[in-house]
Amino acid sequence: ASPPERIGLRVFAASSLTDVFAEIEEQFEADHVDVDVQLNVAGSASLREQALAGAPVDVIAVANRDIMTTLIEASVVRGVLDFATNELVIAVPSGNPGEVVGLDDFARDDLLIGLCAEGVPCGDLAERTLDTAGVQASIDTRSSGVRGLVTRLEADELDAALVYLTDVNDIRLEHITLPDNLRTQIRYPIAVARDSTQPTTAQAFIQFVTSERGQAIMRESGFGPR
Amino acid sequence: MTSGLVADLRMTVNDGFDLAVTLTIGHGETVALLGPNGAGKSTTVNALAGFLPIDHGHISLNGRSLDDGAKTFIHPSHRRIGAVFQGGLLFPHLTVQENVAFGLSAGSDLRADVDDWLGALGIRDLADRRPAQLSGGQAQRVALARALACAPDMLMLDEPMSALDIANRASVRAMLDEHLRSFEGPRLLISHDPTDAFLLADRIVIIEDGTVTQVGTADQIRQQPASAWVASFAGTNLLRGVNRTGIVDLAGHELALHTRAADLDGEVIVSISPTAVSLHLDRPSGSPRNVWQTSVAMIEPLGTTARITLSAPIALSVDLTAASVTALGLRSGVTVWASVKATELTVQAAETASTDG
Amino acid sequence: MTSGLVADLRMTVNDGFDLAVTLTIGHGETVALLGPNGAGKSTTVNALAGFLPIDHGHISLNGRSLDDGAKTFIHPSHRRIGAVFQGGLLFPHLTVQENVAFGLSAGSDLRADVDDWLGALGIRDLADRRPAQLSGGQAQRVALARALACAPDMLMLDEPMSALDIANRASVRAMLDEHLRSFEGPRLLISHDPTDAFLLADRIVIIEDGTVTQVGTADQIRQQPASAWVASFAGTNLLRGVNRTGIVDLAGHELALHTRAADLDGEVIVSISPTAVSLHLDRPSGSPRNVWQTSVAMIEPLGTTARITLSAPIALSVDLTAASVTALGLRSGVTVWASVKATELTVQAAETASTDG
Amino acid sequence: MRVRRAPAVRTSTAARRSTAKRHRVRPPRGLTAVALLGTALFAVPVLALLFEVPWTRLPSLLRSDVVSDALRVSAISSLAATAISAVLGIPVAWFLARGSGPGRSVIRAIATLPMVIPPVVGGAALLYAFGRRGLIGEFVNDATGLLLPFSLWGVIIANTFVAMPFLVVTVEGALRNLDPDHERAAASLGAHPWTVFRRITLPLIGPSVRAGLILVWARSLGEFGATVTFAGNLQGRTQSLPLAVFVALESDRDAAVAISLVLIAISFVVLIILRDRWWHQP
Amino acid sequence: MRVRRAPAVRTSTAARRSTAKRHRVRPPRGLTAVALLGTALFAVPVLALLFEVPWTRLPSLLRSDVVSDALRVSAISSLAATAISAVLGIPVAWFLARGSGPGRSVIRAIATLPMVIPPVVGGAALLYAFGRRGLIGEFVNDATGLLLPFSLWGVIIANTFVAMPFLVVTVEGALRNLDPDHERAAASLGAHPWTVFRRITLPLIGPSVRAGLILVWARSLGEFGATVTFAGNLQGRTQSLPLAVFVALESDRDAAVAISLVLIAISFVVLIILRDRWWHQP
Ligand SMILES: Nc1ncnc2c1ncn2[C@@H]1O[C@H](COP(=O)(O)OP(=O)(O)OP(=O)(O)O)[C@@H](O)[C@H]1O
Numbered sequence A: 001a002s003p004p005e006r007i008g009l010r011v012f013a014a015s016s017l018t019d020v021f022a023e024i025e026e027q028f029e030a031d032h033v034d035v036d037v038q039l040n041v042a043g044s045a046s047l048r049e050q051a052l053a054g055a056p057v058d059v060i061a062v063a064n065r066d067i068m069t070t071l072i073e074a075s076v077v078r079g080v081l082d083f084a085t086n087e088l089v090i091a092v093p094s095g096n097p098g099e100v101v102g103l104d105d106f107a108r109d110d111l112l113i114g115l116c117a118e119g120v121p122c123g124d125l126a127e128r129t130l131d132t133a134g135v136q137a138s139i140d141t142r143s144s145g146v147r148g149l150v151t152r153l154e155a156d157e158l159d160a161a162l163v164y165l166t167d168v169n170d171i172r173l174e175h176i177t178l179p180d181n182l183r184t185q186i187r188y189p190i191a192v193a194r195d196s197t198q199p200t201t202a203q204a205f206i207q208f209v210t211s212e213r214g215q216a217i218m219r220e221s222g223f224g225p226r
Numbered sequence B, C: 001m002t003s004g005l006v007a008d009l010r011m012t013v014n015d016g017f018d019l020a021v022t023l024t025i026g027h028g029e030t031v032a033l034l035g036p037n038g039a040g041k042s043t044t045v046n047a048l049a050g051f052l053p054i055d056h057g058h059i060s061l062n063g064r065s066l067d068d069g070a071k072t073f074i075h076p077s078h079r080r081i082g083a084v085f086q087g088g089l090l091f092p093h094l095t096v097q098e099n100v101a102f103g104l105s106a107g108s109d110l111r112a113d114v115d116d117w118l119g120a121l122g123i124r125d126l127a128d129r130r131p132a133q134l135s136g137g138q139a140q141r142v143a144l145a146r147a148l149a150c151a152p153d154m155l156m157l158d159e160p161m162s163a164l165d166i167a168n169r170a171s172v173r174a175m176l177d178e179h180l181r182s183f184e185g186p187r188l189l190i191s192h193d194p195t196d197a198f199l200l201a202d203r204i205v206i207i208e209d210g211t212v213t214q215v216g217t218a219d220q221i222r223q224q225p226a227s228a229w230v231a232s233f234a235g236t237n238l239l240r241g242v243n244r245t246g247i248v249d250l251a252g253h254e255l256a257l258h259t260r261a262a263d264l265d266g267e268v269i270v271s272i273s274p275t276a277v278s279l280h281l282d283r284p285s286g287s288p289r290n291v292w293q294t295s296v297a298m299i300e301p302l303g304t305t306a307r308i309t310l311s312a313p314i315a316l317s318v319d320l321t322a323a324s325v326t327a328l329g330l331r332s333g334v335t336v337w338a339s340v341k342a343t344e345l346t347v348q349a350a351e352t353a354s355t356d357g
Numbered sequence D, E: 001m002r003v004r005r006a007p008a009v010r011t012s013t014a015a016r017r018s019t020a021k022r023h024r025v026r027p028p029r030g031l032t033a034v035a036l037l038g039t040a041l042f043a044v045p046v047l048a049l050l051f052e053v054p055w056t057r058l059p060s061l062l063r064s065d066v067v068s069d070a071l072r073v074s075a076i077s078s079l080a081a082t083a084i085s086a087v088l089g090i091p092v093a094w095f096l097a098r099g100s101g102p103g104r105s106v107i108r109a110i111a112t113l114p115m116v117i118p119p120v121v122g123g124a125a126l127l128y129a130f131g132r133r134g135l136i137g138e139f140v141n142d143a144t145g146l147l148l149p150f151s152l153w154g155v156i157i158a159n160t161f162v163a164m165p166f167l168v169v170t171v172e173g174a175l176r177n178l179d180p181d182h183e184r185a186a187a188s189l190g191a192h193p194w195t196v197f198r199r200i201t202l203p204l205i206g207p208s209v210r211a212g213l214i215l216v217w218a219r220s221l222g223e224f225g226a227t228v229t230f231a232g233n234l235q236g237r238t239q240s241l242p243l244a245v246f247v248a249l250e251s252d253r254d255a256a257v258a259i260s261l262v263l264i265a266i267s268f269v270v271l272i273i274l275r276d277r278w279w280h281q282p
């Protein structure tokens, strides 16, 4: 017998959420057997363009509050909630060849240091953090996103970089947490699409993400509490 | 409605060459278009085929206007004029058979037709070759087969036999003769071989430097060539001079030729057949009044005869038997006496010699 | 060290055509390579130029080995053999002047040299044109100028004058004659025009179907053609028959020719000059013993003479004056009597006629 | 002086002949050296990538249905994009090379724009054009209910948009190389322009058309940016191999390299199979 | 029947002649229709994008030094990549079309891989090859102290890696189209292979070489993925226009569209200027 027709729930998620949302999808579908979560993972900007152009979507979760603001202004979404936080850490290649111990090392000329580009959330946050710490960093490269920095660290082409905690769960990387006075968090917003054909299920999904079970999954992957 | 081709072509090619040619070819008539290199023969073919639009004038075939220099311009594919273009232009990616079949309408019994044409041109065993695998003469026969096979309203052949060897040329010429006679439409032939022109054509049109300089039958042209080029093509010597009561002064040279036509005073053109001139090692005594001393400029063997070109005062071509050449010991530079009987000279007034297109 | 060209070419082109040609050309000698279409003339040129490596044999020029079918293979650019290839192969993106200058070494006084060559071929005013803007004959003269200008060790000309009109051909031929005589190296000429071959060549090599069938001077070849093709090229009729004490049986036909050479019994080849045959409307009485009835198959005008082809029993070419043709009222299909004097027949034993490469 | 080779036996002669054929024009030696350098620029990174491949985990990594789904999407969409590009792009090239009118250089410039527009923006532009609210897409959606984005059609459109310019430019270049004499001769034999195009023009520029098709196919196969924005990244529907690589990069770098290897292997095998035979004139 | 046009005066005749020249082979009408459809596929998205341009904010958006820096990086890197591709790619194409040896189809396949490798993975492969610890980069770094991935050189290398295959494939196709008879004739005139290549071969395939260069330049100008991974995104040093667009997309959508417009304008203007003149045989 063919399985009963399942309701498709389209969830747009920023690429940094790939892993956690895969896990959440699995558990949510276990709870709601009649729902088929269809994950669409892309860069936050791509998701915004898709949503603005009227793409069929039920839930949108991005890694950039500016992007969510645009969507709110365009009346594409409603009921925005923050569902997770993330923080910057110092990432170094495994073995820490540059012998980096803290942010002060970012001023060293002999190291190859990378940050995210200005204008991108992780870049702006890194700028602010270095300012607060009063470090005159000698930046060798910037990257459009965390991904580029991680690839370089993995290839041993950088000695240190400021990246999100959730991005360093790779055996080729080690990380150093920032001192408490420098730890600032970015928030990940999630919302229901106004045009959603399954507003109830969409709401249920968001509830699941923000529920204790959902948050546990988030924590496992390194995300902070919402 | 006029049948056949009526064309008045006026055009400037690339701002460099002016063509002004009037050409009519009747139904079932073969016209040979002759002229020196660069005279505009291929340009005429291109204009008729529709590759070069004319600037002024008109082209019509069987009463249908093909190009009028203004609004009317029939695309080449709708002109129904089959052609062998100079250079052949075989399709390199198709076999001989496919090349020949290209122009055939899908309706006809294709394979058999193609095969007949290949047979007629003696290239049946080359059917599956590509043009790159053919010799020059073989390729030319394929081009000819392709043009003949497509059964158009008019045929144009631009030097269709230039690459053929002597034996093949004679047999292809005979085949072509037969085919042209049975082909209903107007036929235009370009060739540098006088035999082709004289044998295959009903009428000859000479163009030089973009304009028509003479029109006539082979005999008319041979007997009264209108220009030096025509004369050399026809094998006749053509000399321009001034006639004063039977004595012609040729281009300022003292030597005068005596003719019986005393009424043609003024500018004349004198034709002398190459066979009419005799050469001697010593001054000949006897009947010919026209005797002068000259030297041999060049000797060209022509099979059993040889053509001798004489130097100043009169550049003449003379045909002798190979035996005479040997007997006289003729070589370039040898001094000889030339003689020609007054009766052998043809004189015409210079004005009548040029036919206007 | 041998000077000149020594070549023994053995190769199969594309599994379709076998060439086996031995060719030697001395220093300062011009050899004309003649043969029917598809005989392998251009293939020979390509092998010598280095575009087709030979399978066996060898090519050496002035003692330097160019190709030995095995390890030695000198690249075309180092062979120093200038060539006009069939079809010309002008560089389409270069002007006439640049085309001609291409082969000149940078050292020489380039502009002047090129200009001289353009002048010699009468194409100086075309210097800035591109090949697409030339007529067929003009392009061929450019190709010739390009080959002559590059001052190589050897010259090869593959049908260098096929597109020239009659007047141009005579002058280019004279220029070429002069140039070839002053050129030091071996010269190879291919032409379908007997005049070119007989005038320009010191020696003639005939190839047919990939092998050499005759080698000799123009006179030797004219007098004793070794094959029907050679005979037709030379303008002679060549008939194969069996001689029995002065009576030759030609290919099973009853007609027998009487010859004075009674000692040549067996297979023979009979040559008859086209001028030796007379035609009559009624049976002629008188001295010629060889008289038979036949009909006219074809008439080809040749300037002041005409060539008549006779039908069975003996396909003969006969040359008459245009006047005689008119007087006799000859047309295709007309029945005539032919006669030839026994003295006019040349007979040779069939075996000696073929020269082995 | 030198030992002559023993006379070749018949078979070896035939072999020599068929390889030698007409003697090739020898490339200048310097050129060959530079060619090797150029090849190295490609070969070294690919080689370096091979060192990163998790060979032992490879079988398990590739067995996932993500890979097989993506493979299917990639195969269909890249081939479809190639076919559509052939049908639409060759006429555009013909028009640019042979058409008349001042609009040609504008059209050429427009046809080249997809190459320079950043992929994400290109994807967005496609959304504005063919999305549900797009210039054209709105009509399409109203009329047929078909939603181009988020369907396989979206992937095909994105691929075509990004890759077709390569065919257009290549074929236009080839058409401009082509001496029109043969086409003229064909027309004068009474062939309809369409017949001339199909039987003469196309075969004569065959190698360049094939080169253009290769470019389109390869570019489609590797296309990422426009697709992810225009068609989305739905596994089994619009997730092609490059998109799967993108997703895998976020979680399992080894998987990303493994899927890249699939891409490399496909194009490698296809190009080796096409080989010289396909390049030669028919 | 029809009113004859008045006899043309001399100047208009000349004009007609120069446009008509040798009569063009007319494209079949169906082909023209399809060509228009193909053009629409490009034109509609570009048009749609133009509707999104914030025309009023445009001047202020473009006045930022981000744009001018990125413009400089893009101009230098795309032109340099085009030049390098010409120098390295044409010999590779020659080798593929004319060289001998069984290695050719492998080299062709390798030379085509950068087109199919997802850009991010391509960038990573470049890091493994030319980075500080890379196969080649380590030597370069030890010998010269130069760190390719952090410099403009990195952008140029990434662009070349991604774009050069287009030139190679295009030129190879054109070389295979080329009848070698002219090259043979040149060789027999004593021309050195290098002279033959430079004076005969290259000019004869001119249009295709130019088409290939256009492809390389445009692809370089739009290149994003490999560059961002291999060369980073440092304003003023390695941030090219597409990279600036990408960053802007995260924060200021209008800025992203505005910078894209710069890219579009550049390639549009360049291609219009090159125009027909450049395409014709010299
Ligand atoms: N595209 C062109 N631009 C300028 N002049 C041209 C062009 N094409 C041909 N010509 C010139 O036009 C004249 C006529 O050329 P055409 O090919 O008609 O001569 P032709 O009579 O066929 O000569 P041939 O017997 O040599 O083939 C020549 O002088 C030629 O140089």
Ligand SMILES: Nc1ncnc2c1ncn2[C@@H]1O[C@H](COP(=O)(O)OP(=O)(O)OP(=O)(O)O)[C@@H](O)[C@H]1O
Residues within 6 Å of the ligand: B132, B133, B134, B135, B136, B137, B138, B163, B165, C013, C014, C015, C016, C017, C035, C036, C037, C038, C039, C040, C041, C042, C043, C044, C086
């Ligand atoms: N690539 C090829 N493949 C097969 N056969 C070929 C190839 N090239 C030439 N041939 C054949 O080789 C023979 C010799 O050709 P070649 O061009 O040498 O003749 P040719 O003596 O120059 O004739 P022509 O007087 O017609 O120019 C011809 O029968 C031709 O069909």
Ligand SMILES: [Mg+2]
Residues within 6 Å of the ligand: B041, B042, B043, B086, B158, C135, C136, C137
């Ligand atoms: Mg001509």
Ligand SMILES: [Mg+2]
Residues within 6 Å of the ligand: B135, B136, B137, C041, C042, C043, C086, C158
């Ligand atoms: Mg030949």
